[in-house]
Amino acid sequence: MNFIPVSIIYKYLNWRDRHFPMGNILRHTKYVLVFKTTNYCWYRCPHCCECSGPKNPRTFIPARTICSYLDQAHSDQSFSNNVVFTGGEIMSAYRFGPADYVPTLLNHSLDLGIGTDIKTNAAWVRAGFGESILQDLHHVISSHKPYSLQISLSLDRYHKNALENNAAVISRLAKMPNTNVVIHISGFNNHVDMFPALLEQLRSSGHTIDEVLVGDLANMRSLPIVDDQILLHYSKGTLLDGGRARGMEWAHHSDFPQFQFLSADGMSLIAFDSAGRVTLGENSGRKISTKWHTAHGPKSLLYTRVDLVKATWREETRARLLQGWRFNER
Numbered sequence: 001m002n003f004i005p006v007s008i009i010y011k012y013l014n015w016r017d018r019h020f021p022m023g024n025i026l027r028h029t030k031y032v033l034v035f036k037t038t039n040y041c042w043y044r045c046p047h048c049c050e051c052s053g054p055k056n057p058r059t060f061i062p063a064r065t066i067c068s069y070l071d072q073a074h075s076d077q078s079f080s081n082n083v084v085f086t087g088g089e090i091m092s093a094y095r096f097g098p099a100d101y102v103p104t105l106l107n108h109s110l111d112l113g114i115g116t117d118i119k120t121n122a123a124w125v126r127a128g129f130g131e132s133i134l135q136d137l138h139h140v141i142s143s144h145k146p147y148s149l150q151i152s153l154s155l156d157r158y159h160k161n162a163l164e165n166n167a168a169v170i171s172r173l174a175k176m177p178n179t180n181v182v183i184h185i186s187g188f189n190n191h192v193d194m195f196p197a198l199l200e201q202l203r204s205s206g207h208t209i210d211e212v213l214v215g216d217l218a219n220m221r222s223l224p225i226v227d228d229q230i231l232l233h234y235s236k237g238t239l240l241d242g243g244r245a246r247g248m249e250w251a252h253h254s255d256f257p258q259f260q261f262l263s264a265d266g267m268s269l270i271a272f273d274s275a276g277r278v279t280l281g282e283n284s285g286r287k288i289s290t291k292w293h294t295a296h297g298p299k300s301l302l303y304t305r306v307d308l309v310k311a312t313w314r315e316e317t318r319a320r321l322l323q324g325w326r327f328n329e330r
């Protein structure tokens with residue numbers, strides 16, 4: 001059998017990384033793991049970049065698979081030590097998934113010391129199973145380091161009753177002892193008036209809201225804190241034209257979203273979904289993806305990352321040949 005000399009392979013890889021750098025960037029940036037645990041959601045918001053809804057399959061990425069990926073990432077130097085659990089609506093596990101799905105994931109991740117963020121639409125707060133969710137969240141939060149869990153809620157006019165649901169979740173958690181948690185409220189540029197309205201609603205229901213300084217000396221900022229224990233962090237973003245948001249009046253069009261897989265702090269987002277795909281970036285536009293699930297079961301995290309680098313290289317080749325894309329045009 002004839003072998004290609006190793007020196008030629010290295011020369012080829014160097015040439016490829018110089019002229020097609022996106023795969024190289026992906027290989028060398030720290031990554032955040034995102035698990036889109038299900039594509040089911042009882043809402044069907046007009047702007048949903050994941051096209052989630054009540055008619056989508058009621059299936060979840062198994063908790064043992066996610067825990068295994070967290071264990072693999074935990075011993076990987078390139079892992080940013082941050083994970084996001086999202087959907088669809090992850091809390092729908094309380095309706096038809098394993099009842100311990102959410103606490104299993106949160107406890108496993110926090111026990112490993114991973115910065116953990118769970119995104120939810122908060123609409124469960126008035127449902128019959130809402131009390132179980134609140135009790136589980138309280139148990140997870142109070143049995144781990146203060147402020148190691150972040151709960152992310154959306155505050156905009158696309159999510160039905162968002163203001164009332166957010167206020168109810170914050171209010172219920174604030175009344176529980178030792179609930180030191182960060183609640184990240186995200187909105188859109190054209191709905192920023194809703195955050196002051198949320199603070200006002202909390203005040204009028206009897207909660208105290210003070211300001212605390214957080215961060216280090218170089219990056220200090222003031223955040224509202226509810227009843228001395230729930231830290232609120234508000235951010236606003238631009239609506240992107242992916243999924244059902246395509247063609248919406250406010251949606252921002254992006255010509256080459258397939259290369260926008262880096263977060264604002266320069267980390268790559270690697271998102272696993274419940275259909276067995278793993279994608280760079282969280283939402284919008286043409287995706288760079290591969291499969292995390294094969295006929296033999298889940299691939300290892302290492303092989304999944306290698307396959308994503310290969311897919312990125314193919315995508316850059318396609319964009320250059322068919323659309324004349326150049327790296328310095330980013």
Ligand code: SF4
Nearest residue numbers: 041043045048088121
């Ligand atoms: S935006 Fe969120 S709440 Fe709305 S349909 Fe999509 S997953 Fe559900």
